[in-house]
Amino acid sequence: MLKENSGMLQAISEFNRSYLLLAQRALRQGDIKGGQLLGVSDETAVLISQLTEAQIENLSNRSNLLCEIRLSDPAHLMARI
Secondary structure, eight states, X not given: OHHHHHHHHHHHHHHHHHHHHHHHHHHHHTSSOTTTTTTSOHHHHHHHHTOOHXXXXXXXXXXXXXXXXXXXXXXXXXXXX
């Protein structure tokens, strides 16, 4: 069980790191405006865009996901798949 838990924590950390790097890149390149697409405030979006590598590493090593999937209309999403 400890091994499974460790694997899950590592997967969460890798997901968080990937999410932060992708969000940061999109914000810096202007692919998304503010935090609307990310579901965060504009102030938080600015903070994400300014994170250092060390800060991203620190934030990534948490036991919970830094983002959530929100479906405003799940039926619409399923129709597109």
